[in-house]
Amino acid sequence: MAATTLNVDGVMLFEQPFARVPYENYRKVFRTSQKNIEKELGAIQTAASELARKARSGAANPEDALRSIDAMMKRAEGLKKKLNDLQTNSGAPTLQVIRERLQHLAAVEDIESVRSPEFARWADTRLDRWLIDWTLRHGREKTARRIAAQKGIGTLVDIELFSDIRRIEDALSRHSCTEALAWCSENKAALRKVKNPLEFELRLQEFIELTRARKLMDAITYQKKYLIQWQESQAVQINQASALLAYTPISAFGPYKRLYDLSRWQTLIQSFRVAIYNLSTLPTEPLLHLAMYAGLASLKLPACYNQETTNIDCPICDPDLGKLATEVPFSHHVNSTIVCRITGKIMDSDNFPMAFPEHGTVYSREALEDMASRNEGQVTCPRTKETCHFADLRKVYIS
Template identity: 40%
Template sequence: MEVVPLERLKRSFRSSQKVIEKEISSLVNKLNDICASPEIDQQALKDLAGRLKLLKAKLAELRKEEQESIRITKVRLDYLNSLVKITNVDSDEYVRWSTIRLNTMLVDYLSRHGLNESATKLSKDCMIEDLVDLELFKQAQKIQDSLARHSCTEALQWCNENKSSLKKIKSPLEFNLRLQEYIELVREGKIPTAIQYVRKYLTPWSDLYLKEIQQAMGLLAFNSTTKCSNYRQLYDQKRWNFLINSFQMDNFTLNNLTKQPMLNLTLQAGLTALKTHSCYQSDGKNINCPVCSSESFGKLAPMLPYSHHVNSSLVCRLSGKIMDESNPPLVLPNGYVYSAMALKEMQERDGYIICPRSGATYTLMDTRKAFIS
């Protein structure tokens, strides 16, 4: 399960700490000024009391957020802990548990792709609102939409709210947003405003991004139709897509979310466990193997690594079942091997055995057992 509530709780705690430190320091200074005065300033005392009430209300609001994060965290821990009590994967309890897990992955996938209405409806219908992070993705979608409209305002506000966290991960997002705002001012021909903007917002980043700032200043000599590649790239509208992607990655990092949807990762893990070289051989495909099916999941598998099997297992091409002591392999006269159960079932149904690869006809009397060492 995602740990978004825990990250939210940590941020709420830090916010409370900052509010308390800032307000208490200010109140103490104000109180010292009042005490140093030869006369008691009644109005100053009333203002002081009013600020204390505001501080109390703010802390109460932060406390409410903390309690909600704690509640959701407990719900998710209880859900994960319930798996420990399930001893049989064929039980109804495990089916219910895995169904909930699948639904959370689907909601996560829908949310990441901006399908918030569908994600909300699915989570509500499945009663898993406390196991998914709808609000986080809704807020992120608003910022992405504003960037798609070529506005950096909401993204910069988000950067300001998460300034310390972004600094820890050495994110260049805020600088790139400021740079983009400067580029738009130059594009519009507002040169004096652009120069003032550089001095106020880009110069403080000179220790880290001096080269980029110098190149940006050169933009003043070129318009948006320039053929100079370095400056044409700065004017390129695709930079907005880069900013959206950068915001997404930083948002995932700050909330300890995976870069890819969990549905993708789970599918990839499952396909990797099943993928073998036989999946890509015309005579080695398994009818029950999703990797062998080139029209469905097989399309997701080509870039994935092959499964590593320490102990090999034989799978019948006819039935898709493993051949072992209870379902031994039988060899046809033409050398092809199938499971005993599949061959017996075929003879009982058709009266004889037809090899699917050669078309030759046999009976069970023609087969012989294969002994694998």
């Protein structure tokens, strides 16, 4: 019974990003609404206080007062329209995504057995989500959208998030920091909280590009405006970059030549990807890979890498899956599990192992009985080619 009982806590280990991404999106909507409210209401309160001051001093002109009140009303109406648009276009859809995802997670808590049809359907949906996550991380957005539409799980996957990631990475690959800097501006508080220097790295790259183009006055102005504010934490890099005003890409050497290296753009792409993954609590590896790592780590044995002991039914022995298995440690079994080389089935008390008399090679009783029934009681070892009668085989006891 214990082997079939659903481990809900284990299932939920992979689901934190699933619920966190739309939550972070809604936090952005909330922060944007809060900023708009503070800005517009602050202006309205200032205008109202000024009008009240003039009224108390007797300096208020009725026409000016009416104009001031009209301006305050327009601001309030503009704020209302802005908030309504924000809620309609972003807030309400995001809340619906959160609701559907939480309902999807809640459904698994009512499932008692991993063998139930309900869990099979839930697991199929989870696999579809992981496949879409994999396709999105590999830039196959059209494929991801097609799968999501066919399976009806558009609200359960983060297509728009990865679409934004791809858009910003494409801009960086074209040597433009504009899109990435806009993203940094939207997430300034969160980046500052985790002390992520991505914005500085982007600003530094824009300064480098100005010096590369020998627009020296523009570079100096840019440095004063954007880089000096990082002087306390990034003084060494700023000082090195300042020397680029004296060096061209041809004359530069050592650390200055590395600053001009175009490979920095690829590093920026990687830094941006890590930053947005961290803020969204997304793992840097595809969820499909992480799930497979967990399974492969429980199966990986040294025998899988020995040509003489490989098993055709073992995932680790498969050349393709074996590549993933190189990333995980060997499994640790308190009690060994013996698997038949012929059938790939586990040998136990119901299907005990049997050994050939001369070389001692071992296979399961089930496999050898099947072989004997097809060869008039004779069995042959696939590895040593030893042949004997089934009755001559020795039973092996597992201790």
